[in-house]
Amino acid sequence: MNSWRQVLAALANEKLRIVFAELVLEDARRRGVVVPGPKRTKALDQLAAAGLAVREDGWSPNPSIFRVLLEASGGTGRREGIERFLVAGRIDQYPANKRQRHELLGWIAGEAFTPGEELSEKEVNERLGRFTSDHVTLRRYLVDAELLERTRAGSVYSPVTDGSGER
Numbered sequence: 001m002n003s004w005r006q007v008l009a010a011l012a013n014e015k016l017r018i019v020f021a022e023l024v025l026e027d028a029r030r031r032g033v034v035v036p037g038p039k040r041t042k043a044l045d046q047l048a049a050a051g052l053a054v055r056e057d058g059w060s061p062n063p064s065i066f067r068v069l070l071e072a073s074g075g076t077g078r079r080e081g082i083e084r085f086l087v088a089g090r091i092d093q094y095p096a097n098k099r100q101r102h103e104l105l106g107w108i109a110g111e112a113f114t115p116g117e118e119l120s121e122k123e124v125n126e127r128l129g130r131f132t133s134d135h136v137t138l139r140r141y142l143v144d145a146e147l148l149e150r151t152r153a154g155s156v157y158s159p160v161t162d163g164s165g166e167r
Helices: 004-012 014-031 037-049 064-073 081-085 098-112 121-128 135-144
Strands: 053-055 059-061 148-150 156-159
Touching (some): 004 064, 037 053, 098 121, 098 135, 121 156, 135 148
Antiparallel strands (some): 148 156
């Protein structure tokens, strides 16, 4: 039986991954398997949560996840800083420590938002979708950490700055 490392290494190789995907699709077509709309949406969310897919301008596979997992498990040393809480740039877990959580949230705010911009809730959710499939919780954490603020009506969000344009 093959080890999980061999499987990940094979899937990290683009040509092998494409051939495997073709086999999977061919088998599904032969068996008449179709994933309908609502189930497809849920499946895509689960793939995103696992780091296998990302939603930017539509859905895309995230092939780097295989290399990231191999490197993370290969004894390459302990991950430092916020990297301990991320897999392929997506939140794997939130830090329990408040200072570390604030550091992670500050990094996300810096990556997702530009000082001075105003965004709708939908725009905020789309940007936060790069980091997690649970954008509602992440948005709440950013507001609670005072890194993102919203109007009283709750319809517009802005990154919080310290007055000098800095977060």
